[in-house]
Amino acid sequence: xxxxxxxxxxVATRKDERLTGCKLMLTQPLNIEQSPIGEPLVxxxxxxxxxxxxxxxxKGTAARYAADxxxxxxxxxxxxxxxHMDIQKE
Amino acid sequence: xxxxxxxxxxVATRKDERLTGCKLMLTQPLNIEQSPIGEPLVxxxxxxxxxxxxxxxxKGTAARYAADxxxxxxxxxxxxxxxHMDIQKE
Amino acid sequence: xxxxxxxxxxVATRKDERLTGCKLMLTQPLNIEQSPIGEPLVxxxxxxxxxxxxxxxxKGTAARYAADxxxxxxxxxxxxxxxHMDIQKE
Amino acid sequence: xxxxxxxxxxVATRKDERLTGCKLMLTQPLNIEQSPIGEPLVxxxxxxxxxxxxxxxxKGTAARYAADxxxxxxxxxxxxxxxHMDIQKE
Amino acid sequence: xxxxxxxxxxVATRKDERLTGCKLMLTQPLNIEQSPIGEPLVxxxxxxxxxxxxxxxxKGTAARYAADxxxxxxxxxxxxxxxHMDIQKE
Numbered sequence: 001x002x003x004x005x006x007x008x009x010x011v012a013t014r015k016d017e018r019l020t021g022c023k024l025m026l027t028q029p030l031n032i033e034q035s036p037i038g039e040p041l042v043x044x045x046x047x048x049x050x051x052x053x054x055x056x057x058x059k060g061t062a063a064r065y066a067a068d069x070x071x072x073x074x075x076x077x078x079x080x081x082x083x084h085m086d087i088q089k090e
Numbered sequence: 091x092x093x094x095x096x097x098x099x100x101v102a103t104r105k106d107e108r109l110t111g112c113k114l115m116l117t118q119p120l121n122i123e124q125s126p127i128g129e130p131l132v133x134x135x136x137x138x139x140x141x142x143x144x145x146x147x148x149k150g151t152a153a154r155y156a157a158d159x160x161x162x163x164x165x166x167x168x169x170x171x172x173x174h175m176d177i178q179k180e
Numbered sequence: 181x182x183x184x185x186x187x188x189x190x191v192a193t194r195k196d197e198r199l200t201g202c203k204l205m206l207t208q209p210l211n212i213e214q215s216p217i218g219e220p221l222v223x224x225x226x227x228x229x230x231x232x233x234x235x236x237x238x239k240g241t242a243a244r245y246a247a248d249x250x251x252x253x254x255x256x257x258x259x260x261x262x263x264h265m266d267i268q269k270e
Numbered sequence: 271x272x273x274x275x276x277x278x279x280x281v282a283t284r285k286d287e288r289l290t291g292c293k294l295m296l297t298q299p300l301n302i303e304q305s306p307i308g309e310p311l312v313x314x315x316x317x318x319x320x321x322x323x324x325x326x327x328x329k330g331t332a333a334r335y336a337a338d339x340x341x342x343x344x345x346x347x348x349x350x351x352x353x354h355m356d357i358q359k360e
Numbered sequence: 361x362x363x364x365x366x367x368x369x370x371v372a373t374r375k376d377e378r379l380t381g382c383k384l385m386l387t388q389p390l391n392i393e394q395s396p397i398g399e400p401l402v403x404x405x406x407x408x409x410x411x412x413x414x415x416x417x418x419k420g421t422a423a424r425y426a427a428d429x430x431x432x433x434x435x436x437x438x439x440x441x442x443x444h445m446d447i448q449k450e
Binding site: 271272273299301302307316317318326328329330331332333335336347349350351352353354355356357358 | 368375
């Protein structure tokens with residue numbers, strides 16, 4: 001799983017019907033200093049996350065289990081909201 | 091899932107028969123400023139997307155669910171057409 | 181799926197028996213200008229492709245469906261031969 | 271599988287219930303000289319690993335088998351603690 | 361699948377029990393000139409490969425089929441030993 005920040009949402013009227021009702025969150029991957037790394041992806045919210053929150057997201061088949069939509073087009077989901085990270089990096 | 095723009099199509103007469111009838115879209119990955127990032131991939135259209143449109147695409151097993159062709163060679167599918175993105179990036 | 185060019189073959193006498201009879205094609209990923217990008221991979225031919233041809237290849241579980249060998253070590257397969265690409269890039 | 275070092279933990283009160291009880295380890299990928307490469311990921315501990323240890327981690331569906339939680343959002347797990355690496359690099 | 365060279369082994373006493381008896385090979389990805397590209401990974405030997413040999417390896421679910429351990433933490437396996445590569449690159 002990876003750490004990211006919710007930076008927005010995507011609105012798509014015409015879409016796979018199995019995505020209806022899914023909140024499509026623009027998620028910016030973060031490093032452990034919480035700086036952006038790489039480009040945002042679109043993940044389905046499954047934990048009530050909101051804009052600006054630091055989250056855990058998962059990819060692939062794991063994302064469909066997270067969304068309880070096994071046979072769907074989902075390949076990324078938000079699965080946790082980060083309270084804090086304890087880092088011990090020498 | 092990822093954001094991309096449809097920039098063309100691929101014509102392949104000789105191909106896996108399970109791809110027959112599939113529109114093979116050349117899809118350029120985009121960042122949230124809608125600038126190209128990385129190299130185009132070939133995704134199967136499942137939502138009636140057209141050249142120039144900004145779309146959501148999915149990869150892996152999710153792409154076969156999107157195309158309702160579970161046992162096929164598809165590993166990327168277009169699953170939505172983006173109306174707009176709401177971005178709040180400080 | 182991705183675009184690539186067949187640039188050679190790999191000969192391996194000692195290998196997983198489920199690869200016996202599979203043509204192992206060295207496949208160079210291409211961009212849409214058909215220039216090489218990144219490093220070649222080894223994909224199983226499923227469409228009668230030959231050296232020099234521009235092809236569509238697929239990865240992961242999709243590649244095992246393409247080869248009709250679901251329970252095999254295959255993670256990449258050639259699934260089409262490109263006639264041409266129609267590109268409209270402004 | 272890959273080599274990494276446990277550099278911390280992630281605390282998330284609000285999360286997918288199938289992650290309850292899982293230790294979420296911040297795992298820094300390492301090269302064979304045990305220097306950091308790329309950015310840390312979040313992997314579930316399945317072998318009693320601790321901060322500072324060099325570990326083997328796995329990704330994707332393999333990670334859910336490792337955690338014995340097949341239908342969960344897990345996409346990365348710690349599956350071994352490295353005693354040593356024997357390297358013969360000319 | 362990919363080309364790599366076996367450059368060592370990983371010893372891990374404490375590990376997922378489904379890895380017991382698996383030879384964990386440090387595998388350096390190679391380009392077609394057999395020069396190292398990127399960082400080594402840990403792949404399970406399934407063909408009796410040895411240090412210094414150039415091999416074919418596979419990733420993901422394909423690696424578990426290769427090892428005949430479908431429900432295991434394996435995500436990379438050695439599946440062939442390269443005799444030679446025939447390359448025709450203009």
